[in-house]
Structures are given as C-alpha cells and as structure tokens.
Amino acid sequence: MSTIAHADHDHHDHKPTGIKRWLFSTNHKDIGTMYLVFSLIMFFVGGSMAMIIRAELFQPGLQFVDPQFYNSMVTVHALVMIFGAVMPAGVGLANWMIPIMIGAPDMALPRMNNMSFWIMPFAFALLLGTLFMEGGGPASGWTMYPPLVLQTGKAFPYLIFAVHFLGISSIMGSINIIATVFNMRAPGMTLMRLPLFVWTWVITAFLLIASMPVLAGAVTMLLTDKYFGTSFFNAAGGGDPVLFQHIFWFFGHPEVYILALPAFGIISQIIPTFARKPLFGYASMVYATASIAILSFFVWGHHMFTVGLPITGELFFMYMTMLIAVPTGVKVFNWVATMWKGAMTFEAPMLFSIAFVILFTIGGFSGLMLGITPVDFQYHNTYFVVAHFHYVLLTGAVFALMASVYYWIPKWTGNMYDEKLAKIHFWLSTIFANILFFPQHFLGLAGMPRRIPDYSVQFTDFNMISSLGGFGYGISQLLFVYIVIKCVLGGKKATSQVWEGGRGLEWTLSSPPPYHSFTTPPKVTKTLMDY
Amino acid sequence: MIKVRSIKRTTVLLTSLTILMFGFGYALVPLYDVFCEVTGLNGKTGRIYSSEASKLVIDDQRFVTINFDSNINGNLAWKLKADQKFLKVNPGKFYTVTYTVENMINEEIVGQAIPSVSPGIASLYLKKSECFCFRNQVLKPGERKKLIVRFELDKDIPKDVEALTLSYTFFRALKDSKTAT
Numbered sequence: 001m002s003t004i005a006h007a008d009h010d011h012h013d014h015k016p017t018g019i020k021r022w023l024f025s026t027n028h029k030d031i032g033t034m035y036l037v038f039s040l041i042m043f044f045v046g047g048s049m050a051m052i053i054r055a056e057l058f059q060p061g062l063q064f065v066d067p068q069f070y071n072s073m074v075t076v077h078a079l080v081m082i083f084g085a086v087m088p089a090g091v092g093l094a095n096w097m098i099p100i101m102i103g104a105p106d107m108a109l110p111r112m113n114n115m116s117f118w119i120m121p122f123a124f125a126l127l128l129g130t131l132f133m134e135g136g137g138p139a140s141g142w143t144m145y146p147p148l149v150l151q152t153g154k155a156f157p158y159l160i161f162a163v164h165f166l167g168i169s170s171i172m173g174s175i176n177i178i179a180t181v182f183n184m185r186a187p188g189m190t191l192m193r194l195p196l197f198v199w200t201w202v203i204t205a206f207l208l209i210a211s212m213p214v215l216a217g218a219v220t221m222l223l224t225d226k227y228f229g230t231s232f233f234n235a236a237g238g239g240d241p242v243l244f245q246h247i248f249w250f251f252g253h254p255e256v257y258i259l260a261l262p263a264f265g266i267i268s269q270i271i272p273t274f275a276r277k278p279l280f281g282y283a284s285m286v287y288a289t290a291s292i293a294i295l296s297f298f299v300w301g302h303h304m305f306t307v308g309l310p311i312t313g314e315l316f317f318m319y320m321t322m323l324i325a326v327p328t329g330v331k332v333f334n335w336v337a338t339m340w341k342g343a344m345t346f347e348a349p350m351l352f353s354i355a356f357v358i359l360f361t362i363g364g365f366s367g368l369m370l371g372i373t374p375v376d377f378q379y380h381n382t383y384f385v386v387a388h389f390h391y392v393l394l395t396g397a398v399f400a401l402m403a404s405v406y407y408w409i410p411k412w413t414g415n416m417y418d419e420k421l422a423k424i425h426f427w428l429s430t431i432f433a434n435i436l437f438f439p440q441h442f443l444g445l446a447g448m449p450r451r452i453p454d455y456s457v458q459f460t461d462f463n464m465i466s467s468l469g470g471f472g473y474g475i476s477q478l479l480f481v482y483i484v485i486k487c488v489l490g491g492k493k494a495t496s497q498v499w500e501g502g503r504g505l506e507w508t509l510s511s512p513p514p515y516h517s518f519t520t521p522p523k524v525t526k527t528l529m530d531y
Numbered sequence: 532m533i534k535v536r537s538i539k540r541t542t543v544l545l546t547s548l549t550i551l552m553f554g555f556g557y558a559l560v561p562l563y564d565v566f567c568e569v570t571g572l573n574g575k576t577g578r579i580y581s582s583e584a585s586k587l588v589i590d591d592q593r594f595v596t597i598n599f600d601s602n603i604n605g606n607l608a609w610k611l612k613a614d615q616k617f618l619k620v621n622p623g624k625f626y627t628v629t630y631t632v633e634n635m636i637n638e639e640i641v642g643q644a645i646p647s648v649s650p651g652i653a654s655l656y657l658k659k660s661e662c663f664c665f666r667n668q669v670l671k672p673g674e675r676k677k678l679i680v681r682f683e684l685d686k687d688i689p690k691d692v693e694a695l696t697l698s699y700t701f702f703r704a705l706k707d708s709k710t711a712t
Contacts, residue, residue, distance in 0.1 A: 175549075182537075213552035
C-alpha cells in the first residue's frame, strides 16, 4: 500500500526512462498503452490465423493446411482474439480512461496493475508456443469440451496453464478497476454521475470476478482428469462430459458480456459527443447494463440445447434468453433516441459507433433466432453461429474498440489523427466485414458445419465471397496501424477539448494529459456533463 | 483523499469473492449429481433391495417396451451385444435379460459398464436387483461371457412413457473407479 501513499505525494512529472519505464511501470497511462499495443499485436496474430482459415475455405478440398492444423487455427484464433485482443483492449481503455474520467490521480493498485499486464505475454508465450510443439497446438475448439480436449497432446498442460494465467490477469485487472471506482472518485462524482464507460466497466469487472474462477475450476478439473486419475468428466469413472459443458457455459455466457459491455460503454460516450445531446435515459442505461449482467448467469443452457436437456430446462433457458433482449433493446433505443434530432457530425468515431448500433443489432437478432430452442436444432454448430458471434464480436466489440481509439487518441497523443484515412478505414472495414460474415448466415442455414477444413461443393460460392471479404478486411486493418503510428508521431495539435461536443473530466485535462492525471481532485458538479 | 484502508478492504472482499467463485465451480459437481439424481436427467438407473422387492404390485394391464442398446468406448477392444433387441414388460414384475460380451484381443482387460436410460424420467422407475454394471468385469484373452441384468419397472412410471431405452457402454476400467449403479 506504500506505493499509493507515495503517488499521493509525488506531484512531479518525472518518470523512469527507457525499458524500465515499461517493465516496472505503475502508471495507469503507461500500462494502458501497453495493454492497447499488446492487444493490437494479438489482433494481428489472431487475424493471421483467420486468414489461414479463410484461405483454406476459399474452395472445397484441402489446399494449404492439414485438418489437425486447421482445427488448431480455429481454436487458437478464438483464444487469442477473446483473451488476447478484445479483453486486453478493454482493460487497456479502462486503465487509460477510468482514473481520468472519475478525477483520480492513478489506479488504486498500481503494482498489481503492472503484474496483471506482464502476466499476459507469458500466458500467450505458453499458448502460442504449443503451435510449434510436437503434436501441434490445441485443436479441440476454444470451448475445450472433453473427451475431445483430453486427446490433446503435449500442448494440453500449456493450454490449461495459459487459461489459468489469463484468468488471474483479468481478475487482478477487475479488482483494480472496482477498487479504483469505489474509492477514488473525485468529490461530487456520485455513482449516478459516473460516465457510462466507467459504469459498464464496473459491471464487467464484477462479471469477470464471478465467472473467471469458475472457468479456472473447470480447466483444473480437466487437468486432474487427464493426469491425476480423477473422473469429473470421464464416464468410465462415473463422471459426465456434459457436466463440463454446464460449468464451461456458466462461465462462457457472462464472458460474452465481458466482451460486449465495455463496448456498450464506449458507444454511450461517443454518440452523445457527436450528437451534441446528453445520453438519452442515463439511468435506464445503467439499470439495463446491470440487468444484462445478472441475466447472463441464467442463460448458459442456450449453448447446449442439443445435449438432451429436459423440456422444462430448454423452455427455461429459452425464456431467460428472450428476456435479455429487453435490456439490450433498451440500450439500442436509447442510442437511437440520443441521435434523434441531434446536431450530428460524422467523424470516424461516430461512423464506427453508428455502424456498431446497426451491425450489433443484426448480431443480436441472429442471437435471438439461435435462442429459440426448436430452431436452434437446425442452426446448432453451423456457420450461422459463426456469423452470429462475429457480428456481435467483430462488428460489435471490435468496431467499438476502433471507435474508442479514434475518439480518445487525440487525448492520448496530443495529435489529431488523419480523419480522411480514418474514414477510408471505416468504409473498408464495414464493407469487407459484411462481405466476410453476411454470407456465412446463408451457409449456416444451408447446413455447413463449423470447424471443418473441407466442405461440400454447393457451399463454394458463398465461401469464396466470404474469404474475399476476409482478405479485404484483414488488409484494411493495416491502414489502421498506419493511422495510429502517424498520429503518435505527429499531426495537427489537439486541443484539450478535442471534440466540440465532448463532456466529462477527460476533456478538462491537457492533450496529452499530465503523467499523474488529477493530482488535486476536481470538483464535479452536475453541469459538467450537461449540454 | 485517497482512502488506503478502504481500498484494502475492497481488495480483500473482491479476492474472497474470487476464491468463493472458484469453490462454486467445484460445488457445481456434487450439485449436478444431486440434481440429476432427483430428476433422473442423466439416465442413471436405481437399485432395488429385497425388502422393497417383496412389496411390489404387478400391473398386468399395462405393457412398456424396453429397448436394449449396447456400446463400446473407443479404447476398448471388446464386443457387446444385447441378446434381445427389446422386451415388453409389465410394471412391477421382475425380468432377467442377458448381454454377450467378448474380448477381441490377446490381453486380459478389466472393463466397466455405464448404464443410461432414455428418456431420463424413466430412469427413476427402472430398478435393478442385479447388474453386470455393479462391478468391474474381467475378461481373459479371447473370453466370451454372458452378462445378466435383473430389473423391474415401478408401476408408478408416468403413463406417457410407452417405451424406453436401456443402454450400456463398456469403458476400460480406471484404477479405483467408482462402480456405477
């Protein structure tokens, strides 16, 4: 705890230099930057795997990779994108923005913050290293269902420990976020004045703390089943493989909201800024987010309608799933109502946000279709599912993250990004992402299963279109890297206000903000947030 | 302004919540077993003892079809076959059926059969007084053996269950494995 007391007295802007600044950093902005850079790297690692998958699926037959490697690409792509790209990006944004948004000098637990970041490169070294091992990487799908996953070769313990480390890292990040928001708000920053990004992250952090340990338990059971003769999931010893699916999805469904809720928060910051109106229905947004989080613990069965649940169970999970559409609908309507009669301008963050609202809603609707038990028997394990979760995760979560980078990068670097290039990046991303994932709905409805390297010839056309979209999307993301690097290196100086319609504490600090954000706590009054 | 003590308290509380949820993951295992036992979901069958067996009432107006199914798990070189495809039974009456098992390779192997009943609800009413799944089965190289199941179907079995399937899967036995019921 001494570091906190120290930070309190340390009003100077001095900081360690060179590699030590990053290795031993306890500064929320440095750690936030490292998280964001790490997640961008992982986005490209996972993206290259997606390119291999799409290249293999460009036409029927086996072209480039053998089925085992294909399956490990599918598995590791998912793990890298979920745990390496989307989650760390969210934690990075939280690190950067939460202290600034609530008027605090830094995060509550700076040392733990450093540790939670530096665990991640090691965890991914374990996971990605397995691809070069004898027997190849894990190829059971990211859901790690036994008994299949127990057939993984030498990669198995590496997979389990990587998941453990990633879980520990994200739990530490979450504890830090909650401790910061609950204890370090500036005077006058009451809970119901918190910016929505902060709110969604607090709720996400609780989801992480409640669900990640359950996953850790499940993978530990897998580990002892394989090496220590326990029979949690081994039918021969009186266990049940279906039990794993229950435990896994008890974690897994809250996990999808862990990926989505911070995105909701980002969108709720950006849309009011560019519509120049306060967020419509602030309180209902907070309650809707909390309801989604609570409901997410009671819907896991909709991932396993086909395992032979009793009819009452299927109905229960179906109705609970339908119920989630209500608070989600509240949020979508609130975003639209915020734009209604607003003085809108369409800079890159706003374009990504509007695309998010539309495309995430498409993903939400296909999710509703999947949530209807009788029809799920047709959609289960097909490309329809792949299309659904890529709409909510790529054009949903990732688009929101892209929006957030364009929105806050002038604040982070003190330079404006290249708006023209950013708009080109937006249009390329949106068009290619739809070419990539929309045809997959049709493939799924026509019966193409997931996780196979080869397919029947009647699926060729849509797969080719989808692959072309995939390559296009992949290449256009290089433009994003160029825009970010260009902005870091220089450009038009940003004012502290940056966006005319920006409201909140982050816009009262200089761009870039001082090394220690608020050394004297600002007074927060209601008017700060008003238009 | 920075409340060091309350940060400490929040951290301790959240860490305990983390540990609690880790425990909850493990608690789901016995909870699942209890849930399955009460609802019959997992298709695990029950036993019957002589004290109860003497009190059975036979319902000879009703017939329920029982289909017999047999499977071998991938890593066991055995053959298992039900000697009868199906049987029409009166609830409350004891029946004996046989399975034939054969070891296909030149090695002594210990196997364990795991039963499953579908639909799950029926498993609550299928009770066995004797079953080869109650203990491990040892087969010498190339040995062929008749296996016996003696069971009755409770007369309280719901009226809409007209047919059910009793399935056995043989696994290579684990060391110190629990025997199924």
